[in-house]
Amino acid sequence: MLALLVTLQSLLRPPPPRSRGLAMRGGGIDIGRALLDAALSSPLYKAVLVPQAQRTMVETAERNGVPWRDALDWIKARGPWRLSEDDSAVAIPEYYRRPFHAYEQGNLCWDAAWEGEIASRAAFRGAFDEALASLGAECPAGGSLVDLGCGSGISTRRLAAAHPQAGSVVGVDLSPHFLAVGRRLLELEEEERRRWVQPLEPDGRISLLHADAAATGLAACSVDVVQLSLVMHELPPAAAGDIFAEAHRILRPGGQLWEGFSKLRSNPLLFSLIRSTEPYLDAYADWQTAEGVPGGGPAAALAEVGFGRIRLAAATGRHFALVCSRPLNGCEPDRAVDDRRAATAKPDTHLKTRKIAQLKAEMAEAEASGDLDRIMTLMGTLLALEGGAGTCVPYPFYPSHQ
Helix, strand or coil: HHHHHHHHHHHHHHCHHHHHHHHHHHHHHHHHHCCCCCCCHCCHHHHHHHHHHHHHHHHHHHHHHHHHHHHHHHHHCCCCCCCCCCHHHCCCCCHHHCCCCCECCCCCHHHHHHHHHHHHCCCCHHHHHHHHHHCCCCCCCEEEEECCCCCCCCCHHHHHHHHCCCEEEEEECCCHHHHHHHHHHHHHHHHHHHCCCCCCCCCCEEEEECCCECCCCCCCCEEEEEEECCCCEEEECHHHHHHHHHHHHHEEEEEEEEEEECCEEEEEEEEHHHHCCCCCCCHHHHHHHCCCCCHHHHHHHHHCCEEEEEEEEEECCCCCEEEEEEECCCCCCCCEECCCCCCCCCCCCCCCCCHHHHHHHHHHHHHHHCCCCHHHHHHHHHHHHHHHHHHCCCCCCCCCCC
8 A cells, every 4th residue: 555655656756857858758757657556456456446546536526517427327217227139249349348438347347338328428519529620620511410429419519510411320339338329319308318427419420330440341441521429549559540530431431530629747646546447548649649741650650541621720739630632533632730739728727727726735745644544546537627627538436336
């Protein structure tokens, strides 16, 4: 326990100037990362800190008007919940079977699917819409949109509502559990829909498809827009490249890929804690911020599979939007990367400076007094505040009822 606390507490203190940035990724930082990995893999971490964060997140959500426990009971009662035989026909990649978001079965379980709808927030979606529009994101009248990695369809429903001119909107996901929840919600009668914590409007254009985003089975050159909303950080970079290639395959010439992503290492403490439940976060963060590559590794991978006109802009202080296009037939892709993130940078307001200072002051007092319970409570509060705001991932530590 002491090693775990020392490692976590050290992350609250800012590093000396010479240790900032990617240039110092070797040596001491690698040793520190190894120590942190050892601490976060300790049974004490899962037994003490994560449950505290889960309890705090539920309490915080309910104080903010989200009836978490009631909503969970309500969605469970909409069953019976069972998978169909057709679901077993979809091959699940090994990377997708790993524990994820503090669930031993990752996204392949009912707890994750039920609570994903409750925990997800749309607080920054308007900012993403504005950033995408500034980059020239367009959906033609009667066009077809595909939402890869849609989960239970929250982003798919919102995509459909934001583009009434679209002819069809297809959500694609690997989790049959999330898709079952999404389909059931779309079937609800009006009176039941009003009781849910997320917007639910009947829309015959929406369908949900169980498939790998890297092998959707959709026809080549059949789609006008592909969306990837806060998905890529959950994948190893090789799988992300495969998904980019599939998006390019199904897009019509001139079609667009829209991506939303976040600055993963903006809060070292939070990043270190969250990556203990996100197995590919570290690899993706390295890939995302590849030095000497305009737009980072993802932009290079998009260009490699044939995309052009790659544009990036800030959506919030930690979130960014990307738009790129499949070239028209007979045209070479425009390889220039138009990175506007610095020019469109926005203040980071996800956690107010006053609140951070208060948490650090309380942590110092708890350390001085040796109050381990208080230290764990404060760590849980930080996780809940950041996780509830969706600042790094949509829902890093939502509770699983086991």
